[in-house]
């Protein structure tokens with residue numbers, strides 16, 4: 001038996017060594033600067049109704065790398081292109097997962113959808129499947145006719161409103177959701193009374209609206225997890241109820257698809273049937289794609305892909321209405337490429353360089369997710385000499401970055417010319433390569449639907465600008481158009497754009513056979 005003194009000495013040495021190790025590996029740097037947090041709520045009171053604007057203002061006082069304590073959660077905010085580069089390029093591997101949120105838990109099948117699933121083999125599998133079958137150039141081209149048909153229906157509807165004014169966002173939303181629905185589920189999801197829709201369009205519409213509302217609520221228990229069980233705002237209860245409705249909807253669609261596939265010899269011509277047919281293929285760790293992952297991912301695609309594209313297009317048209325000179329230049333460009341005897345097609349887009357500049361400028365001033373989607377630090381790390389603690393939430397203020405006066409001349413002015421050949425930002429794109437303009441995020445977890453979102457926004461903006469002249473409803477003059485923002489799940493206009501579209505092409509163009 002070992003003598004007691006030896007055992008005590010061993011314990012003392014191990015305690016000393018542990019302390020020494022702790023001392024040597026202690027973080028040597030401080031947290032990034034930020035306003036002093038209040039007890040318990042931390043900096044929540046600093047956020048106000050427009051967190052992206054409040055955080056931009058705080059960054060002006062404290063610098064482009066900001067630390068906030070929201071409730072009990074450490075949050076770091078990147079507010080310049082160079083700080084975003086540090087997080088999303090240099091340290092991207094450390095920020096590949098998203099922090100758990102009540103919406104992902106209660107509405108997203110406990111974080112099983114592509115947008116919330118932690119980084120790893122399941123994420124890679126979902127990402128690869130959707131990239132190949134939904135967003136690759138081939139997949140996009142295969143479904144081009146679908147988007148063209150839906151945009152033609154939108155154009156036709158706008159041409160026939162007569163003297164009534166229209167809420168452009170609503171029609172754009174129906175167009176994008178139906179285009180996505182046809183590609184992902186093989187059918188329109190927001191119906192349109194032509195006898196071909198057999199999903200419950202009204203039910204779907206009301207569920208999506210509620211999802212956007214609940215997703216936009218600032219749920220206290222996301223920031224003070226100890227209070228989760230109290231569900232102080234009743235948000236979790238509402239999410240659970242909504243989840244039940246959504247799950248019944250997706251389960252019915254899955255069953256219907258399986259039945260159709262077995263009747264048609266496993267034919268699959270939409271994403272859902274493709275995913276079902278891939279359920280036998282195992283991921284790198286041997287796991288198969290589960291029904292819940294399919295349902296969660298399809299639901300995420302609708303949530304992430306509809307409002308983003310439609311609200312950006314609404315902002316683009318609002319900017320064009322406010323600046324008739326820019327609209328005239330867009331129309332002139334499209335007239336010269338397309339003429340006035342047909343609608344724009346997606347194949348025309350590469351030749352419409354000024355239109356593309358207009359879309360870039362719209363993404364710069366009105367990014368639909370101004371704080372991107374949050375990421376979480378897997379490990380502590382050091383950025384720009386500051387300590388980023390393990391588990392901290394990263395918010396990238398893409399809205400502030402794209403208005404940074406250090407990076408942009410006249411940052412608040414809508415000037416598509418800045419992206420024209422020979423201009424300062426001619427080579428800047430929105431695809432995650434130029435960190436001063438990252439509306440789709442950047443790095444490995446960049447928006448998976450970027451190619452589709454970009455194409456949809458370019459195509460809808462081009463079509464609407466080409467097919468119509470625009471008047472604001474109620475006699476509001478273009479320069480008085482209210483451009484205020486409202487913060488929700490996506491960056492919406494505070495006041496919807498109510499307009500009178502005036503057809504400007506040959507009348508046969510506004511007839512659709514769909």
Ligand code: HEM
Nearest residue numbers: 115304305308309372373440441442445446447448449453
């Ligand atoms: C105007 C269009 C869009 C914008 C500006 C946009 C923006 C974003 C942003 C900023 C992110 C977070 C990226 C990051 O963490 O770095 C994201 C993620 C995502 N987006 Fe988009 N998006 C758009 C359209 C779409 C479309 C059309 C779809 C699908 C139909 C889509 C599906 C997704 C999904 C699934 C994710 C999560 C990806 C992941 O976590 O791996 N988005 N989007």
